[in-house]
Amino acid sequence: MSEKLMRLDKFLSGQLAVSRSDAKELIKKRFVTVNGETAKLYDMKIDPAADSVCSEGVRLTYREHVYIMLNKPAGVICATRDRLSETVLELIPEEMRRKDLFPAGRLDKDTEGFVLITDDGEFAHNILSPKKHVEKRYFAVLEDPARKEDAETFASGMVIDGEEKCLPAELEITENPKEVYITLREGKYHQIKRMAETVGNRVLYLKRISIGGLALDESLKEGECREISPVELEMLKKGRA
Numbered sequence: 446m447s448e449k450l451m452r453l454d455k456f457l458s459g460q461l462a463v464s465r466s467d468a469k470e471l472i473k474k475r476f477v478t479v480n481g482e483t484a485k486l487y488d489m490k491i492d493p494a495a496d497s498v499c500s501e502g503v504r505l506t507y508r509e510h511v512y513i514m515l516n517k518p519a520g521v522i523c524a525t526r527d528r529l530s531e532t533v534l535e536l537i538p539e540e541m542r543r544k545d546l547f548p549a550g551r552l553d554k555d556t557e558g559f560v561l562i563t564d565d566g567e568f569a570h571n572i573l574s575p576k577k578h579v580e581k582r583y584f585a586v587l588e589d590p591a592r593k594e595d596a597e598t599f600a601s602g603m604v605i606d607g608e609e610k611c612l613p614a615e616l617e618i619t620e621n622p623k624e625v626y627i628t629l630r631e632g633k634y635h636q637i638k639r640m641a642e643t644v645g646n647r648v649l650y651l652k653r654i655s656i657g658g659l660a661l662d663e664s665l666k667e668g669e670c671r672e673i674s675p676v677e678l679e680m681l682k683k684g685r686a
């Protein structure tokens with residue numbers, strides 16, 4: 446058997462985000478065709494890239510992985526499961542869920558904004574690795590006004606907590622110097638909060654507004670999500686929004 450071949454019920458459950466037994470039910474009800482022929486066997490082997498599979502007359506285009514943009518609200522944690530707190534995965538609607546979804550990178554519980562959720566481990570690694578220099582941009586409200594010399598410290602590749610060296614980061618001060626934009630190319634634990642503390646300030650509010658060249662969709666309300674298109678995925682990998 447070619448490595449590319451897949452059982453029909455597995456293909457249907459992955460692409461339609463239904464359980465394996467619901468996929469079998471669709472086949473039993475003769476709703477599924479493969480290359481124009483009604484499918485009869487759940488375990489029929491199909492080639493997802495070459496065969497034309499339709500369910501109730503609608504052709505299913507095979508996608509190996511999914512990529513979701515979530516506007517994370519404060520109070521929700523970036524984990525796949527937790528005993529006490531609500532997780533970002535619980536915010537994904539049933540019809541978008543897939544096996545093996547996870548958040549690519551962590552925002553703190555009180556941080557809001559863009560979280561990428563996927564089942565593509567290699568893609569997530571490439572987005573997160575400091576070596577790939579994918580920019581993550583944040584909007585922050587600080588307790589005290591940011592100063593020009595803070596921007597220079599951020600840009601110099603500062604040391605936090607006396608030992609951790611950061612890559613050069615950008616601090617853009619807006620007209621209201623307590624409101625700033627910060628761009629990182631890595632993701633250390635509580636990084637922005639610790640950088641602010643190192644220059645004697647404190648973060649009161651933090652929101653991630655873009656990853657690479659892809660900005661958080663402003664039409665997404667807190668807690669809402671949508672799939673990222675292939676074109677947007679390319680934007681995400683490079684540049685700046």
Ligand code: URA
Pocket residue numbers: 551552553554556634635636637638639651
């Ligand atoms: N930096 C932080 O301090 N917290 C986040 O959630 C993200 C970046």
